[in-house]
Amino acid sequence: MSVTLGIDLACRTPHVASLADETGRLIWSGRTFWTRAGDLRDLWEDLDCDPTELTVVMEPTRNAWAPVAAWFKRRGAKVVLVPTTQSADLRDYYSKHTKNDRLDSVVLARLPLLHPEGLRTHVGDGPGDPLRRATKQRSSIMKRRSAIFARIDALLELLGPGWYEELGTDYGTASLHLLARYGDPRALVRLGRGRLGQFLIRHSHGQWRHDKADHLLAIARASVELWDGDGIDLAELGLDLAIEAEQALMLSGQVRALDERIAGLYAALDPAQIARTAPGVGPVLGAAITARLGDPHRFASLAAIRSYSGLVPKVSQSGQAEHHGGITKAGDPLLRQSLWMAADMARRADPQLAATYVRLMNAGRHHDTAICHVATTLLTRLAACLRAGTDYVIRDVDGTPITEAEGRAIVKIHHQVDPAIRKKNARGRNPARLKHRTSRVSQESQSAPTTRPAKNHSRTPQVA
Structure with a gap:
């Protein structure tokens, strides 16, 4: 006899399981257990069925589903993952105004009757796959580093435009080391041409030399002259730049290490690199x-x-209308x-x-x-x-x-x-994106100028 085990997974509380036969009749429901080997063994003994006739249905709740799914798959059971939105729709059909863990497990256990097309066997390790995690980590780190670069851009704007011409916006290792040590332009001037040239040669592997030092010293002097010792604390600004640059250096090192890991994992997963x-x-x-x-x-x-x-x-689509x-x-x-x-x-x-x-x-x-x-x-x-x-x-x-x-x-x-044509198509998108920025509705200040007529609705009746 085929049976279906529906499991409503939780992250901080016990999971709830219900067991139904092939007709949808509940054998038992509301059984709680934790993701522990002992609890899973006790649950397996309570099932008392042929593993090939057992279907385990669950939602991919964060990463809590991965060890439970792997445990049942190792014992020969069929594991099915149901999208959370899909199971929510089925629960609403089953019981419109009630939601609890037991009901969720019952709906999952009766899924073969409610939605047989959704019984697709899950394969793979999901978050247990190291390459899957590594690629996600790399993407997350790259976004964090881009945000840091944007903050460095904003800080360098206080020193003048010359820094963009020399350092660019895609900051390399040499640029970050320079900002981490000498973000204060006065410190850069005091360093001098000779020592700055050696610093650049060491951290850029010879790509930057003394001519680059001359350009950097020129824009550092221009920044000092711009503020003329008044209006901004250049030392504090240098400390802020150092913090951002050190974080970017750390993240860049992590990206390089991840690239090596990813290359090895990808070669093992796809040897032909199709x-x-x-x-x-x-x-x-x-x-x-x-x-x-x-x-x-x-x-x-x-x-x-x-x-x-x-x-x-x-x-x-409905009738002859399709959108x-x-x-x-x-x-x-x-x-x-x-x-x-x-x-x-x-x-x-x-x-x-x-x-x-x-x-x-x-x-x-x-x-x-x-x-x-x-x-x-x-x-x-x-x-x-x-x-x-x-x-x-x-x-x-x-x-x-x-x-x-x-x-x-x-x-x-x-x-x-x-x-x-490219310019015309781009113009068609921009008005929609800027709609709320230019309308009177979105203006925080009611006295701000606008190209549209004001629509002021009086709340009190006007006396003639």
């Missing part, structure tokens, strides 16, 4: 796409993979971000993707929308290659296989967007 054969997919994006997508064979079709990416549009909205943004955000970045580069080397991009842009689509379409196509091709174990092949619009260099040349000649 994902990297696609144009625009390098070591970082290839590892991220492979890790966040997981086993491509676990999806029923390529359409299911596209749906998982969240890059497909929302559809609302396509924005993308669903379901699934994994890092997968979606990596595909978007890869697609923006792949369209420059793959004539077929470039032709799709140009067609959408000529039809009045915004750049971001066109790239989402290209990313969906790129994902479909990559998933098909991963499922078949074959490399990505770049083809011309007539289907002829070509090299990446030939593809770039073809795209440069035949598949370019008119700058006027």
Whole structure:
């Protein structure tokens, strides 16, 4: 007899489980247990069934589901993960005005009757996969470092524009070491040309030398002259720059260590490195796409993979009316971000993707929308290659296989967007984005000037 174990997982409280037979009849319900080996063994003994006839249904609650799912999978049970939004809809159908842990476990146990199409066996380790965690960590660190760079930009604006010309905005190791030690321009001037030149040579590995020191000393003197010792404490500003630069150096070191880990883990997971054969997919994006997508064979079709990416549009159809909205943004955000970045580069080397991009842009689509379409196509091709174990092949619009260099040349000649069209499409998006910034509704100060007539509604009747 087939039985279904529905588990409502918790992070800080005991899990709640209910067991139902193949007809949906509850055998027992409301059983509580913790994620401990002893509790799981006791629960297994209470089941008293053939592991091949047991289906365990649960929601992917944070990371609490991973050890429970792995424990049951090792014993031969079928594990099914149900999206939280989907299980919530089923619970509302089952009981509109009641929600508790026991009811949630009962709904999950009766899922084979309520939604048999949702019983897709879970494969992989989820958050237990080290490559999946490493790629997510790298993305998070890069965002934190970008925020630090923005704060450094804001602090350097106080010293004048010359610092941008010499240090740039994508701060390298030498720039960060300089700001960490000599953020106060007066300290930089006191260091002198000789010692500053040696400092730059050491931290830039010879890329910056004494001529760079001359430029830095010139802008440091200009900053000191700008403030002339009054209006700002340059020493305190230097301390603030040092804190930001030291954090950026630490994060940069972590990124380098993660890149080494990711390279090794990706080589073990995808020895043929099929994902990297696609144009625009390098070591970082290839590892991220492979890790966040997981086993491509676990999806029923390529359409299911596209749906998982969240890059497909929302559809609302009734009778003869049909409306396509924005993308669903379901699934994994890092997968979606990596595909978007890869697609923006792949369209420059793959004539077929470039032709799709140009067609959408000529039809009045915004750049971001066109790239989402290209990313969906790129994902479909990559998933098909991963499922078949074959490399990505770049083809011309007539289907002829070509090299990446030939593809770039073809795209440069035949598949370019008119700058006027690109500018026009960008203007169409900006008014919608700036709507609330320019309207009277969003103005915090009612006396601020506006291009629209004021709509003041009197709250008291006017006396004639």
